[in-house]
Amino acid sequence: MMNGWQSLLTGPYRFATHVRMRLYEQGWLRQRRLPCPVVSVGNLTVGGTGKTPMAMWVSQKLLEQGKKPCILSRGYRRKHAREFLLVSDGTSVLAGPLEAGDEPYLMATRCPGVVVAVGADRYELGRWVLNQMPIDCFVLDDGFQHLGLDRDVNLLLVDSSDPAGIQALLPVGRLREPLGEARRASDIVLTRVEDVSMIPNVLEPIERAMGLSVDPITTTFTVKKLIGASDAVPLSDVRGKKAFLFSGIGNPKPFRRTVDALGVQVVDELVFRDHEAYSRSRIEDIHRRIEQRQPDLALTTEKDLIKVQAHWSISTPLFAVCLELEFLNGQSRLEKVLSAL
Numbered sequence: 261m262m263n264g265w266q267s268l269l270t271g272p273y274r275f276a277t278h279v280r281m282r283l284y285e286q287g288w289l290r291q292r293r294l295p296c297p298v299v300s301v302g303n304l305t306v307g308g309t310g311k312t313p314m315a316m317w318v319s320q321k322l323l324e325q326g327k328k329p330c331i332l333s334r335g336y337r338r339k340h341a342r343e344f345l346l347v348s349d350g351t352s353v354l355a356g357p358l359e360a361g362d363e364p365y366l367m368a369t370r371c372p373g374v375v376v377a378v379g380a381d382r383y384e385l386g387r388w389v390l391n392q393m394p395i396d397c398f399v400l401d402d403g404f405q406h407l408g409l410d411r412d413v414n415l416l417l418v419d420s421s422d423p424a425g426i427q428a429l430l431p432v433g434r435l436r437e438p439l440g441e442a443r444r445a446s447d448i449v450l451t452r453v454e455d456v457s458m459i460p461n462v463l464e465p466i467e468r469a470m471g472l473s474v475d476p477i478t479t480t481f482t483v484k485k486l487i488g489a490s491d492a493v494p495l496s497d498v499r500g501k502k503a504f505l506f507s508g509i510g511n512p513k514p515f516r517r518t519v520d521a522l523g524v525q526v527v528d529e530l531v532f533r534d535h536e537a538y539s540r541s542r543i544e545d546i547h548r549r550i551e552q553r554q555p556d557l558a559l560t561t562e563k564d565l566i567k568v569q570a571h572w573s574i575s576t577p578l579f580a581v582c583l584e585l586e587f588l589n590g591q592s593r594l595e596k597v598l599s600a601l
Contacts, residue, residue, distance in 0.1 A: 294383065295390070296396055297396075299412065299598065300411040302402050302415070305425050305436060306430065308419075308511040308514075309511070311401060312366065313481065315401045316371050322396075322598055323371075329375070330395045331377070332386055332398050333377070336363070338361040344385050344388045345377065350373050353365070363401070366563050381408075386398055405436055413597055418451065419514070420452050420454075421514055422511065422514075426462060442466050443472065447593075449476065449478075449590075451479050451481070477591070477594055478587070478590060481584065483518060483581055486582065488577065498523075499524065500525070502524070503524040504553055504558045505529040505559050506531070508531075508535060524557075550574060555576060556577075558579070559578075561581060562582060
């Protein structure tokens, strides 16, 4: 429970989010609708909850169902002046990670057949895409707070390994909105569920804030392989070896736990801000640390790999830990919802 000074710090943020939500509810701010279904994937907290893997899974499932999906993303920290940018037309990747943003580029490379576009106004972005190609449905990446766009399915992801993250609003905690706003979700998806005993720690506070009981979809992430610059290697090849670890993601702690579970010996670790751009001097700093520690290999995330691999100039092999979304409960329920769009 927050003390007095914490409540004072979060008060202005709570007031602003409350006013914004009520303005949409009462029609003072307009929510617009695209002419085809929209599936939103988002969260209540800053930092990573697994939105990108879920957005890719949803897009691939829609593709398997015979639909023509398009992922709409903000393209956070992208280095391109154009208001809207087509990252993939479903056949070819048309922009790199700097122009598109690291996560849209990753989705474009990992989801062949899926159109990916970036722009701040996702409604206008969707209309812009529809003017160029036929699309059956949209997947709104990081869309829970993007209230200006109506959606048919509203998936809210909550990291079950981080119950402290949902205890307080910014700037004290990590919540973007009060926990009770979870009631807007059509389904709540718990991610990183490594054991069912973790579920009550995050689910019970949400249920209290909503005043409702929840039947969540539960998921975890498994490591299937390590991806290098040109090929993949089995996990058995790195077990017992010394590894240097670096990442620029919203929530680096689960990534470290994942690497530890691979059976490697982490001899050093660098943690950068989320969406780190990796300038040449930054990469040279990483190289120097590696040369000092002399590990057998370097490990990072997929979205970090795409930004550094072209500038990797040392002999230490670099691999990305490739995470796959795995459903523990609720997969058939979500598939049924998507098939009805």
